[in-house]
Amino acid sequence: MTKIMVIGSSSMDLVVTAPKRPLAGETLLGDSFKTVPGGKGANQAVAASRLGAEVYMVGCVGTDRYGEEIVKNLQQNGVNTDFVEVINGESGTAHIVIAEDDNSIIVVQGANRHVTPELVSRAGEVLSESDMVLIQQEIPVETVRYVSRLCKKLNVPLILNPAPARKTEQEVIEAARFLTPNEHEASLLFDGMGIQEAIRKYPGKLFVTQGMQGVRYFDGKKEVVVPSYPVNVVDTTGAGDTFNAAFAVALSEGKGVEKSLQFANKAASISVSKFGAQGGMPTREDVGNG
Ligand code: RIB
Numbered sequence: 001m002t003k004i005m006v007i008g009s010s011s012m013d014l015v016v017t018a019p020k021r022p023l024a025g026e027t028l029l030g031d032s033f034k035t036v037p038g039g040k041g042a043n044q045a046v047a048a049s050r051l052g053a054e055v056y057m058v059g060c061v062g063t064d065r066y067g068e069e070i071v072k073n074l075q076q077n078g079v080n081t082d083f084v085e086v087i088n089g090e091s092g093t094a095h096i097v098i099a100e101d102d103n104s105i106i107v108v109q110g111a112n113r114h115v116t117p118e119l120v121s122r123a124g125e126v127l128s129e130s131d132m133v134l135i136q137q138e139i140p141v142e143t144v145r146y147v148s149r150l151c152k153k154l155n156v157p158l159i160l161n162p163a164p165a166r167k168t169e170q171e172v173i174e175a176a177r178f179l180t181p182n183e184h185e186a187s188l189l190f191d192g193m194g195i196q197e198a199i200r201k202y203p204g205k206l207f208v209t210q211g212m213q214g215v216r217y218f219d220g221k222k223e224v225v226v227p228s229y230p231v232n233v234v235d236t237t238g239a240g241d242t243f244n245a246a247f248a249v250a251l252s253e254g255k256g257v258e259k260s261l262q263f264a265n266k267a268a269s270i271s272v273s274k275f276g277a278q279g280g281m282p283t284r285e286d287v288g289n290g
Helices: 040-050 065-076 110-114 117-122 124-128 141-154 170-175 183-189 195-201 239-252 257-271
Strands: 003-007 011-017 032-038 054-062 080-087 092-099 102-108 132-135 158-160 215-218 223-226
Touching: 003 040, 003 124, 003 239, 011 065, 032 040, 032 065, 040 054, 040 065, 040 132, 040 239, 054 065, 054 110, 054 117, 065 080, 080 110, 080 117, 092 110, 117 124, 117 141, 124 141, 132 141, 132 239, 141 158, 141 170, 158 170, 158 239, 183 195, 195 215, 215 257, 223 257, 239 257
Parallel strands: 003 054, 003 132, 011 092, 054 080, 132 158
Antiparallel strands: 011 032, 092 102, 215 223
């Protein structure tokens, strides 16, 4: 069993479905409201665990009701929560509108602001024994920097999923072993560079996800597009997280890049067939061995 550490956010998703999104100043009647576990870090941890990895989550929750539910959900999904700290205050929340076949999300960081370098350093021993570390950008910039330095020092491969989009330090980009932005995130990450130029600059390292078009990268000789699987889409929330987790699992099992991307695309395609970020995340049985 491979060991994966996920360092990131854990939140409660407050999800409204509606026929369309409101304009500024407009009030609309929605169709439904649900609270479901989310947060990019927790989503990736749950997805990797369902796919068969031993997963450690490093994160923070608040002292509110959501905090308890988030931790319980991680544990029920087999994720180790020894490094999930309870912080006095509110848990992270994501305010999601699903309308016209897509989502819009506002994230309120809450306890996720407290995912600090100190917390990560307490998990240092487990990190040093991990086959892969996964990190995203719903936690402080200094923590992402610290993790990238630590992984480089300890020679532990790091996947940086630079979501949500924000300017990322060059040092962090260089230290990560794999980068998995979507097109929008890639344009911020490589300011002024087109995708074609960026993937050529980082062969075998930069993988740009393009939704239904698949994943694009440069293998050192040629550009490769690994196509996505056709699916019946119910909710795309968490598809990127499932992709990243599955990519991490496959790579750490020793699958090559192309096979790992096929495995990740398959897992992501299954994840969108049910409601909620984690609702459709597949088990290993669902995806197979790729
Ligand atoms: O990637 C999907 C996640 O982004 C949601 O679960 C929500 O919590 C937001 O952070």
